[in-house]
Amino acid sequence: MELEDLPSPVLVEILSRLSDSTELARCRLASRTLRSLSRDVPSVRLFCSRDRFLRSRAPATCDHVTPFRSLVANLASFLSASPGPLALALAAERPPSAPADEVDDADDLHLTAVPFLARWLPLLAARLRSLAIDDYWLQSCWRPSQALSLIADLCHNLVNLEVRNAWLSVEELKPMHKLTSLTLEFIRLDDANLDKVNECFPSLQALNLIRVGGLKEPKIHLLQLRVCTWTVSNFVQSLTVCAPKLVELKLKCVEPKALHLETPLLSELDVTIKKARATILVGEKLNLRSLRIESSDLCSVAQVFAHRGTIKRLELEAYGSSHFVDLVEQCTIDLLSTFPDIDELVLGPRAWFILPENLCVRGELRNLKKLMVHLAPEELDAAMISWKLTPLLTHARYCQVVMLIPAAASMDSRTHVISKCISNFPGIRWKWDTWKCG
Known part of the structure; x- marks a missing residue:
């Protein structure tokens, strides 16, 4: 049986599993059947590799390489003949070691440029359900773009939008009522308090803000939001999350002066605060079941979330080894x-390292069913490990212990730790593995 003899839905499924548009183009050239069916693929990814970029710039090869943005426009014209829903991803590979202040005056890979988007986006706007643009930072970092406004004007059926490595303006941005998932990563955003994000994306259920710069006193106020990842890399005055339906939040910040959470249904919280000098305000109602804290001041942050729901899973890590002495002096x-x-x-490796000076158990952890420990590279003494485990495991009869040993540890050290733990705690179920430092 020839490939073309397979049922059309099967062929479309095969074509949709191809990794990028280059492979899809080869299939289009193979036969008329594949060319016709390739219009119906539900997802397409166009990727400009570093090799392709260099060949497009080199005098000896530039005439033989189709400009990437022209390739996008040509493919959009081809795909526009099909009425089915489409997920489209555009990406440009970043140089592996570009200086932080380097810029590129050209615009051949500026993928959020409005003139470029206006060439092809109208052809696919009705089909698009998902759009991901990973721009070329060296060209986009110094050019503000109104790409969001153009996308909002044209793509009325879009439910997922992802933009990375760009400078985005929110000028003239209109509401996108069908959009339920938004990812902005490594973005300079001209929306200091996130007012436009809240206003124009009211239906968001999933929001990912990863290293978004330009923020001052950002406030997420989204009534339908259920899952949120927010990594704040710059210093801000305050952070606020007001989301009555939010159930999962991963928050990483440096040193805000204030952190305010109004999230009554929140059940899973992962919070990293480099320096916990903030005033942390939490609404009266909180339904936490899983909590992860990473901070240079575990004690203060932990006290804020103590007794906030029925926390069943707890993960702790100290932020940075240089703060161990300070932590010991502060509290337990x-x-x-x-x-x-x-x-x-x-327990992360630094949290384990400060046990029991800052983390202790005054009583019996009878309900403990699983303990996972990342052993610190600086502390692989079997006797010390057993001493630290004793208060945790003495009354935990049905506990499973997962010990993660640093991958760089010698085989002799691993063997000694394992044999000592097994002999000292014979009733415990053990699992052993390694973890890579850094």
Whole structure:
């Protein structure tokens, strides 16, 4: 049986699994059947590799390489003949070691440029359900773009939008009521307090803001939001999340002066605060079941979320080894009184290192069912490990312990730790693995 003899839906499924448009183009040239069916693929990815970019710039090869943006426009024209829904992704590979202040005056890979988008986006706007643009930062970093406004004007059926490595303006941005998922990563955003994001994306259920710059006192106020990842890399005055339906939040920030959470249904929280000098305000109602904290001041942050729901899973990590001495001098967290309902405990390598000076158990962790420990590279002494485990495991009869040993540790060290733990805690179910430092 020839490939063309397969049922059309099967062929379309095969074509949709191709990794990028180059492979799809080869199939279009192979036969008329494949060319016709390739219009119906539900997802297409166009990727400009570093090699392709260099060949397009080199005098000896530039005449033989179709400009990437022309390739996008040509493919859009080809795909416009099909009425089915489409997910489109455009990406340009960034140089592996470009200086932070380097810029490129050309615009051949400026993928969020409005004139470029206006060439082809109207052809596919009705089909598009998902659009991802990974711009070329060296060309986009110094050029503000109104790409969001153009996309909002044209793509009325879009439900997922992802933009990376760009400078985005929110001028003349109109609401996108069908958009339920938005990702902005490594973006300079001209929306200091996120007012336009809140106004123009009211139906968002998933929001990812990763290293978005230009923020001052950002506030997420989205009534339908359920899942949010927010990494704030610059210093801001305050951070606010007001989302009555939010159930999962991953928040990473440096040193805000204030953090305010109004999230009554929040059940899973992962919070990293480099320096916990902020005033943390949490609404009266919080339904936490899973909590991860990474901070240079574990004690203060942990106390804020203590008794906020029935926390079953707890993960702790200290932020940066240079703060160990300061932590010891400040306070101690009693795991049992602070989080009495935990049945799963995960300790990062720095949190384990400061046990029991800052983390202790004054009582019996009878409900503990799983303990995961990332052993610190600086501390692979078997006797010390057993001493630290004793208060955690003495009364945890049905606990499973997962010990993660640094991958760089010698085989002799690993063997000694394993044999010592097994002999000292014979009733415990053990699992062993490694983790890579850094």
